[in-house]
Amino acid sequence: MIATLAFYVFAVILLVSASMVVSARNPVHSVLFLILTFFNAAALFLLAGAEFLAMILVIVYVGAVAVLFLFVVMMLDVNFAQLREGFQRYLPVGATIGVVLLVELFMVLGGWKFAPEAASLRFAPVTPGVHNTAQLGRLLYTDYFLLFQASGLVLLVAMIGAIVLTLRDKGDGRRQDISRQLARTAADTLVMVDVATGAGMKDVGILRPKVAEPEPVAAAHDHGHGGHH
Amino acid sequence: MTEFLQTPLGILVLTLVQALLLLVPLLIGVAYLTYAERKVLGAMQLRRGPNVVGPFGLFQPFADAIKMLMKETVIPTGANRLLFLMAPMLTFTLAMIAWAVIPVNDGWAIADINVGILYLFAISSLGVYGIIIAGWASNSKYAFLGALRSAAQMVSYEVSMGFIMVTVLICVGSLNLNDIVNAQKTVWFCIPLFPMFIMFFISTLAETNRSPFDLPEGESEIVAGFFVEYSAMSFALFFLGEYANMILMSAMTTILFLGGWLAPFGIEPFTWLPGPLWFIIKVVAVLFVFLWVRATFPRYRYDQLMRLGWKVFLPGSLLYLVLVAGVLVAMGWLPHAA
Numbered sequence: 001m002i003a004t005l006a007f008y009v010f011a012v013i014l015l016v017s018a019s020m021v022v023s024a025r026n027p028v029h030s031v032l033f034l035i036l037t038f039f040n041a042a043a044l045f046l047l048a049g050a051e052f053l054a055m056i057l058v059i060v061y062v063g064a065v066a067v068l069f070l071f072v073v074m075m076l077d078v079n080f081a082q083l084r085e086g087f088q089r090y091l092p093v094g095a096t097i098g099v100v101l102l103v104e105l106f107m108v109l110g111g112w113k114f115a116p117e118a119a120s121l122r123f124a125p126v127t128p129g130v131h132n133t134a135q136l137g138r139l140l141y142t143d144y145f146l147l148f149q150a151s152g153l154v155l156l157v158a159m160i161g162a163i164v165l166t167l168r169d170k171g172d173g174r175r176q177d178i179s180r181q182l183a184r185t186a187a188d189t190l191v192m193v194d195v196a197t198g199a200g201m202k203d204v205g206i207l208r209p210k211v212a213e214p215e216p217v218a219a220a221h222d223h224g225h226g227g228h229h
Numbered sequence: 230m231t232e233f234l235q236t237p238l239g240i241l242v243l244t245l246v247q248a249l250l251l252l253v254p255l256l257i258g259v260a261y262l263t264y265a266e267r268k269v270l271g272a273m274q275l276r277r278g279p280n281v282v283g284p285f286g287l288f289q290p291f292a293d294a295i296k297m298l299m300k301e302t303v304i305p306t307g308a309n310r311l312l313f314l315m316a317p318m319l320t321f322t323l324a325m326i327a328w329a330v331i332p333v334n335d336g337w338a339i340a341d342i343n344v345g346i347l348y349l350f351a352i353s354s355l356g357v358y359g360i361i362i363a364g365w366a367s368n369s370k371y372a373f374l375g376a377l378r379s380a381a382q383m384v385s386y387e388v389s390m391g392f393i394m395v396t397v398l399i400c401v402g403s404l405n406l407n408d409i410v411n412a413q414k415t416v417w418f419c420i421p422l423f424p425m426f427i428m429f430f431i432s433t434l435a436e437t438n439r440s441p442f443d444l445p446e447g448e449s450e451i452v453a454g455f456f457v458e459y460s461a462m463s464f465a466l467f468f469l470g471e472y473a474n475m476i477l478m479s480a481m482t483t484i485l486f487l488g489g490w491l492a493p494f495g496i497e498p499f500t501w502l503p504g505p506l507w508f509i510i511k512v513v514a515v516l517f518v519f520l521w522v523r524a525t526f527p528r529y530r531y532d533q534l535m536r537l538g539w540k541v542f543l544p545g546s547l548l549y550l551v552l553v554a555g556v557l558v559a560m561g562w563l564p565h566a567a
Contacts, residue, residue: 002237028365032312035358052404055347063354064384067361071380074365074373131343133404176532 014040260290300461312366317466320359324473375454379445402564410489479515
C-alpha cells in the first residue's frame with residue numbers, strides 16, 4: 001500500500017516538474033525543475049528495486065550534468081521578448097513536425113509485440129539473492145564487454161573533439177612551470193645589498209630577478225634598466 | 230513493543246528516534262567544532278582564542294547562535310527571494326541527510342543500504358547546489374564569482390574522489406559501508422592505499438571548500454564569495470552546513486581508510502574502548518588535521534587548484550586504481566561479491 005502511494009506521489013511530482021521544465025519562464029527555474037525531475041526518477045528506480053541505477057542517476061545527472069547546465073544557463077543573457085517574437089510565424093511548421101513525430105511513434109509502438117517469454121520477465125527483472133549492482137556488473141563487463149568498451153571509445157572521441165574545438169592556445173599565456181619553480185633556490189633569486197645610511201636606493205636602482213633560462217621573446221628586452229643582471 | 234516496531238508506524242517512530250539520537254550529538258559536535266577551530270587556530274598563532282563566555286570560553290558557540298538568531302535577515306534588492314532563502318537550507322539539509330548511512334558501530338546505521346558509498350558520493354556531489362544557487366540568487370557580482378569558482382572546483386575534485394572510492398571498493402567487493410569497515414579488520418586501508426588516503430583527504434578539503442582551497446569565499450579577492458549577501462540565520466545555516474560537511478567528510482575518510490569503529494590492531498588495551506568511541510576519536514583526529522591545514526597553508530591560486538585536481542590527482546588516482554586492480558587479479562586476492 002505504502003509503496004503504491006509512494007509511487008503515485010513520485011510519479012505525479014515527476015510529471016508536474018517535467019512539464020514545468022518546458023513551461024517555466026525563468027531558465028534557471030527550468031534547470032531546477034529538471035533536477036527535481038531527476039530526483040523523482042531516481043526515487044522511482046529505488047521503488048522498482050534498482051538502487052544502483054538510482055544512485056548513478058543522482059551522481060551523474062544531478063551531481064555533474066545538471067551543475068554544468070545550471071552553470072551555462074546562469075551565464076546566459078536571454079531576452080525572452082525576442083525569443084517569443086517568431087512564435088506565430090513558426091507555429092505551423094513546428095506543429096506539423098510534432099504531429100508527424102507523434103504519428104510515427106504510434107505507428108511503431110502499435111505494431112510492437114512482446115515475445116511471450118519476455119512478457120513474464122518484463123516487470124520482474126530482479127533475480128532474488130543477487131544485488132543489482134553485481135547483476136549490472138556481470139551484464140556489462142562479461143556479456144556485453146565489447147559494446148561497453150566501444151561506447152567508452154565513442155565518449156572519448158567526443159571528449160577529444162570538444163577539447164580540440166575549444167582549445168585556443170597561442171602560447172603567450174603565463175604558465176607556472178612547477179618543476180622549474182621547485183628547482184629555483186634562494187641564490188637564484190635573492191641578492192643581498194648593502195645600502196649606506198641616508199643614501200637610499202638611488203645608486204642600486206631597481207633590482208630585477210635573474211633569469212636562468214632563455215625567456216620568451218616578449219619578456220627579454222626590458223631587463224636593462226636595473227643595476228645588476 | 231517489538232510487535233509495534235514491526236508496523237509501519239513503529240518503523241517511522243523508531244527511525245525518528247534514531248535520527249534524533251544521531252543528529253543531536255552531531256549538532257552539538259558542529260557547535261563545538263567552531264569553538265575548537267578558533268581555539269586550535271589561536272594556539273597555533275600564539276593567541277588565546279575565545280575565552281570570555283563561560284569557563285575557557287566554552288559557551289561561545291551558544292553566544293554566537295543567539296547573536297545570529299537576534300539579527301535581521303537582509304534580502305538584497307533584485308534577489309530571487311525563494312531561491313535566496315532555499316540555498317542555505319539546502320546546504321544544511323544535505324549535510325544532515327548524508328548521515329543516514331554512516332555506521333558508527335557494527336550495524337549501527339539508520340539505513341544500512343547496499344549502495345551506501347554511492348549514496349554518500351551522490352549527496353556530497355549535491356553540495357555544490359547550495360553554493361551555486363546562493364551565488365546566483367543573491368544578484369551580486371562577488372557572490373556569483375564565488376559560485377562559479379565553487380562549481381568548477383567541486384566538479385573537478387569529485388572525479389578523483391570517485392576513482393579513489395572505486396579503488397577502495399575493489400578491495401572490499403561491496404558498496405555497503407558496514408562491509409567496507411569489516412573488510413579492514415586485518416589492516417586499515419590507509420596502509421596499503423596510503424597515496425590514495427592522502428589524495429582523498431586533500432580532495433575532501435577541496436570538496437568542503439576549506440582552506441587552502443577556499444577560493445569560493447576568498448575574502449581577500451571576492452569579499453566572502455557566495456555568501457557575501459547573507460546575514461543572520463541564513464548565514465548561520467551556511468556556516469553550520471560547512472562544519473557539518475567537514476565532520477561528514479572526516480567520517481567518510483574514517484570509514485574508507487581508518488577502519489571506522491575498529492580498534493587499532495584489534496588487540497587488548499585498544500579493544501577496551503567501545504567502537505563508537507573509536508569512531509569519534511578518529512573523526513576528531515581527522516578534523517584536527519582540517520584545522521591544522523587551515524593554520525598552515527596559504528590559499529591556492531585558481532590555476533594551481535585546477536592543475537592539482539586534473540593533472541596530478543586524476544592521473545595519480547587512475548594509475549593507482551589500475552595498479553591495485555592488477556595486483557589483486559595477479560595474486561588472486563579479488564574479493565567476490567555476495
